[in-house]
Amino acid sequence: MSSPTITIRLVGGLGNQMFQYAAALGLAVRREARVTLDLSAFSAYATWPYQLDRLQVPQDISAEQPLRRPAGRSLPARVVRRLTGGGVKANGLYVEPHFHFDEAFFTLTGDEIRLEGYFQSPLYFAGCQDVLRRHFQPIEPFGPAAQEWSQRIAASRCSVSLHVRRGDYVTNPDAAAVHAALGEGYYGRAIAVIRRIFGEDVDFFLFSDEPDFVQQAFADLPRAHVVRTDPERSWEDMFLMAGCHHHIIANSSYSWWGAWLNPSPDKVTIAPGQWFTRSRLATTNVMDLFPEGWIILK
Incomplete structure (x- = not known):
């Protein structure tokens, strides 16, 4: 039997990508699931490149067809998120409902969970700090x-x-x-x-x-x-x-x-x-x- 999958849609600069990955890992540790990375947003997001590959983060890239939603905090992205709201959606999609920690996050269930949001709180990765510190190290020495x-x-x-x-x-x-x-x-x-x-x-x-x-x-x-x-x-x-x-x-x-x-x-x-x-x-x-x-x- 395969383990559940937590897929996080990454967007933003390195710091944002780290928060998003950390939240996915926090949920995956509790669910005994694996984390996969959805990089689809970067095809249309010119401000920052994908950078978690510069760290010792396992590069398990999602091959699933992503849900096409605007990336970032631009006006179109904010309008779409306001119209669609947050919380659990169809097909295992969870959209962060607000900026502060969502108590319901760790109650998410299902074999395939897809996450969208910024998840800027250490409460999302409480309990897996040691793993994160190992993953959040450069893959190569300083220049x-x-x-x-x-x-x-x-x-x-x-x-x-x-x-x-x-x-x-x-x-x-x-x-x-x-x-x-x-x-x-x-x-x-x-x-x-x-x-x-x-x-x-x-x-x-x-x-x-x-x-x-x-x-x-x-x-x-x-x-x-x-x-x-x-x-x-x-x-x-x-x-x-x-x-x-x-x-x-x-x-x-x-x-x-x-x-x-x-x-x-x-x-x-x-x-x-x-x-x-x-x-x-x-x-x-x-x-x-x-x-x-x-x-x-x-």
């Missing part, structure tokens, strides 16, 4: 630039990763309607908290998709180091973040995972309560997104 930065981070007595996400948050109206690029107020308060805890002897390693912007914006921050790595190996920054002692993350799943992948029980992670724009936050519960112990700055 020369990242290796040099890794050594600099390791040599620091107190290293703090600080992530500034800009890119489509600034240039893409659809993305900007959901996420707002964080301003200096958040980062100033986060830096102050870190210094209050650890003193002035702190090295800040700054990560961003716009390093030139960060170089200028944080020009007055003592002991700040703008990390510049190979843009063709974009996944490396996440693991450089994970190598830091402590973390100041952006409203980005990318640096969320950079902080989560640091296994130290002594780490301090500061995250923004303003994960979305204020209008989106008015109707969205984001508290299931943050692991216990993280410091959330409102």
